Amino acid sequence: ETGVTQTPRHLVMGMTNKKSLKCEQHLGHNAMYWYKQSAKKPLELMFVYNFKEQTENNSVPSRFSPECPNSSHLFLHLHTLQPEDSALYLCASSQDLGGNNEQFFGPGTRLTVL
Amino acid sequence: GQNIDQPTEMTATEGAIVQINCTYQTSGFNGLFWYQQHAGEAPTFLSYNVLDGLEEKGRFSSFLSRSKGYSYLLLKELQMKDSASYLCAVSDSNYQLIWGAGTKLIIKP
Numbered sequence: 001e002t003g004v005t006q007t008p009r010h011l012v013m014g015m016t017n018k019k020s021l022k023c024e025q026h027l028g029h030n031a032m033y034w035y036k037q038s039a040k041k042p043l044e045l046m047f048v049y050n051f052k053e054q055t056e057n058n059s060v061p062s063r064f065s066p067e068c069p070n071s072s073h074l075f076l077h078l079h080t081l082q083p084e085d086s087a088l089y090l091c092a093s094s095q096d097l098g099g100n101n102e103q104f105f106g107p108g109t110r111l112t113v114l
Numbered sequence: 115g116q117n118i119d120q121p122t123e124m125t126a127t128e129g130a131i132v133q134i135n136c137t138y139q140t141s142g143f144n145g146l147f148w149y150q151q152h153a154g155e156a157p158t159f160l161s162y163n164v165l166d167g168l169e170e171k172g173r174f175s176s177f178l179s180r181s182k183g184y185s186y187l188l189l190k191e192l193q194m195k196d197s198a199s200y201l202c203a204v205s206d207s208n209y210q211l212i213w214g215a216g217t218k219l220i221i222k223p
Contacts, residue, residue, distance in 0.1 A: 004156075040122070040215060040216075041215055042118065042212075042213040042214055042215045042216075043157075043201070043203075043211075043213040044213075045210060045211065048210075056210065090156065090157075097209055098144065098205070098209030099144065099145070099205075099209070100145055100162045100164065102147065102159040102162065103159070103211070104159070105156035105157045105158070106156055107155065107156050108156060
């Protein structure tokens, strides 16, 4: 595997379910990100990790819980979601934070909450 | 507040030139990025500008004016495969990326 991978690619869940999204980067990067992308809206930054330490939490509801066990893996644990949480969830990584560090994105998980 | 504005949708003809504009108001500035996103795929990096002026990279060029809070992405010799959304993003004073909603570019034969 190369680049940034995400599983699953598609997920349908009920509001009472618990599920997890997984992201893995094979680029040796130090920073990882979770974004939410809704139709016709800007990408919303949810969480940032640098050297597996969380540096940003942009007022994300507690029903989203991130986990970063090491610099290569990032999880997003989901529980008691709402229908408005349906969106594309993108994971990204960059060599470091800031400057001209371009972010490399995974293909995303298309989440539907019923 | 922080704001990035870009047109929602543009249409152009194969072989032509198109310019996609982006204006921004952010707390601090540490560079501006352009990304391309094909439908159903991940965004991919196109360009980064931190100083004023034009950066050329093949058929794509990106321009920045920091005093005007303005950038554009110029695509030349358009090909059908250029049909995609183009995302403008600004790195603010905390090095967080503030994203525009994207411009959907439709290329017609």
